[in-house]
Amino acid sequence: MSNEELDSQLSAMFDDELPATECELLARRLARDEQLRGRWGRYAAIGACIRGEHGVRLSAPLASKVSAALTQEAAARAAPATDRRKPGITWVTSLAGLATAAAVAAIAILWIRAQGPVLVAQSQSQSGPVPNLAAQTRMAPSTPVTATPPGAEPSAGQVAAALTRPRPSREPDSYVVPLAVPQGPALVPPTELANYIVAHSVYSGPLMRRNALSALVGEDAAAPQVITLQPIDATVVTGK
Amino acid sequence: MTADASDLSLVQRVQHGDRGAFDVLVLKYQHKVVKLVMRYVRNPAEAEDIAQDAFIKAYRALPQFRGDSAFYTWLYRIAINTAKNAVVARDRNPVDFDLDMTNNEESYEMQGRLKDSETPEALVLTDEIRTTVNAAIANLPDDLRTAIVLRELEGLSYEEIAATMDCPVGTVRSRIFRAREAIDSRLREVFEGGLGRAEEIG
Numbered sequence: 382m383s384n385e386e387l388d389s390q391l392s393a394m395f396d397d398e399l400p401a402t403e404c405e406l407l408a409r410r411l412a413r414d415e416q417l418r419g420r421w422g423r424y425a426a427i428g429a430c431i432r433g434e435h436g437v438r439l440s441a442p443l444a445s446k447v448s449a450a451l452t453q454e455a456a457a458r459a460a461p462a463t464d465r466r467k468p469g470i471t472w473v474t475s476l477a478g479l480a481t482a483a484a485v486a487a488i489a490i491l492w493i494r495a496q497g498p499v500l501v502a503q504s505q506s507q508s509g510p511v512p513n514l515a516a517q518t519r520m521a522p523s524t525p526v527t528a529t530p531p532g533a534e535p536s537a538g539q540v541a542a543a544l545t546r547p548r549p550s551r552e553p554d555s556y557v558v559p560l561a562v563p564q565g566p567a568l569v570p571p572t573e574l575a576n577y578i579v580a581h582s583v584y585s586g587p588l589m590r591r592n593a594l595s596a597l598v599g600e601d602a603a604a605p606q607v608i609t610l611q612p613i614d615a616t617v618v619t620g621k
Numbered sequence: 622m623t624a625d626a627s628d629l630s631l632v633q634r635v636q637h638g639d640r641g642a643f644d645v646l647v648l649k650y651q652h653k654v655v656k657l658v659m660r661y662v663r664n665p666a667e668a669e670d671i672a673q674d675a676f677i678k679a680y681r682a683l684p685q686f687r688g689d690s691a692f693y694t695w696l697y698r699i700a701i702n703t704a705k706n707a708v709v710a711r712d713r714n715p716v717d718f719d720l721d722m723t724n725n726e727e728s729y730e731m732q733g734r735l736k737d738s739e740t741p742e743a744l745v746l747t748d749e750i751r752t753t754v755n756a757a758i759a760n761l762p763d764d765l766r767t768a769i770v771l772r773e774l775e776g777l778s779y780e781e782i783a784a785t786m787d788c789p790v791g792t793v794r795s796r797i798f799r800a801r802e803a804i805d806s807r808l809r810e811v812f813e814g815g816l817g818r819a820e821e822i823g
Contacts, residue, residue: 392798394627395649396772398779404630412634412641420805422648427804429652430754431773435665437652437747443669444647447676451640454677 391417395424628692635683643683647676650693654700661704671707675700750808757807761800768793769800 387407393399394407411417422444429437628649634642654675658668679699686695758766764786771782779797783790 388802389795389798392801393779393794396779396797397625397627398794399627401626401630404627405633408627408630408634408642408645409639411631411645412639418641418645418648421645423805423808424801425649425652426750427754427801427808428773429656430751431758431770432656434652434656435659437750438743443651443655443673443676444644446669446673447647447680448640448644450673450677451643451680 387417388420391420392424395421625691625693629688632683632686632688632692635680636686643680646692650696651676653693654696657697657700658704661701661708667707671704672700674707675703678703749811753808753811754804757804758800761803765796765800765803768796769804772797 390399390403390407391411394404394411399407411421426437628646631642631646635646651672654672655665655668658671658675659665662668662671675696679696682699686692758769761769767786768782771777771785772779777785779790779793782793782797786793
């Protein structure tokens with residue numbers, strides 16, 4: 382088919398005057414042939430010019446926009462389709478992860494069971510007997526406190542000495558020195574902090590006050606350092 | 622010969638997944654659709670946006686097109702509905718411009734200016750195209766000019782033109798083709814060579 386014959390057919394097709402069988406063949410070619418499509422577009426522009434239509438352009442911005450929008454839409458549709466193909470892989474991956482987690486858990490349980498009696502024995506030997514807290518509650522913070530090694534129970538002599546030691550008459554009863562307290566660096570000198578807490582203890586609850594002082598005294602025991610509390614009004618400290 | 626056979630063959634290709642065939646349909650009807658939408662909106666840029674929406678809707682609905690009516694009749698209805706809906710939506714949600722203007726008239730005028738995407742260059746180019754086409758038509762032999770004008774301006778079929786010009790249908794087809802070729806070659810001559818706007822030829 383010569384080019385002129387093809388262009389003549391194109392012109393007739395543009396006017397809906399080409400037989401259907403020829404249309405089918407030419408439509409196939411039109412959809413693929415960029416040059417032929419350009420000619421088709423110019424035929425449309427010529428007709429629009431003759432009819433005096435608005436905004437005639439030889440390029441086809443609207444056609445390009447429509448094409449771009451449809452391509453974008455198709456891509457957006459294709460993305461979920463790709464994701465839909467993934468569930469098989471995702472399912473296998475998650476199953477493998479689950480199996481790994483189960484195997485690790487089973488190994489851990491078996492190991493703990495095998496090591497169980499040994500671990501219990503070790504923990505008992507490290508912690509030692511439960512200290513007699515009732516005996517310690519009478520210890521005053523103003524007494525020089527020496528650090529007690531963790532796990533060692535205070536001797537009966539120490540406790541008795543602490544109990545029989547004369548206490549300042551205005552000393553509140555609530556200062557408790559635990560045997561083992563968490564040790565960490567003090568940001569504020571303990572004496573000043575103790576003074577501050579005691580002086581302001583009227584504003585705090587008895588439990589908070591007790592905990593703060595216990596921590597301070599315990600820290601001093603580890604130092605070791607003597608805390609000298611400022612003489613203050615016991616009624617204010619205890620709130621009585 | 623079936624009326625609308627060319628559109629139908631293109632539609633069938635689109636229905637079989639050939640996107641290029643839809644581009645051909647858009648190229649053919651874009652000017653008509655924009656002109657149609659311009660009856661509802663005055664702004665050319667807005668009309669183009671609505672026309673674009675109409676074509677996208679048509680593409681989505683094309684699998685349901687049975688060919689009971691002509692493709693353009695079907696597209697025409699979609700374009701009209703899209704334009705009406707766009708006008709209703711625009712009236713419900715007028716565009717807010719964050720401009721510090723107390724004068725409503727001034728604000729309205731500014732909206733029009735901001736929306737108008739018709740640059741002076743585009744307007745000049747459209748005028749150049751129109752001038753070139755008109756000059757090319759004026760230079761055509763009488764029989765070619767009459768044939769193309771009866772077809773494009775009056776919308777007559779080849780048979781009707783043949784009856785009017787008292788000649789066979791084949792001759793009409795040939796005359797219209799030759800008229801188009803003459804105008805097209807003049808356009809390419811001006812825009813590809815003379816003005817260096819090859820990209821405008823598409």
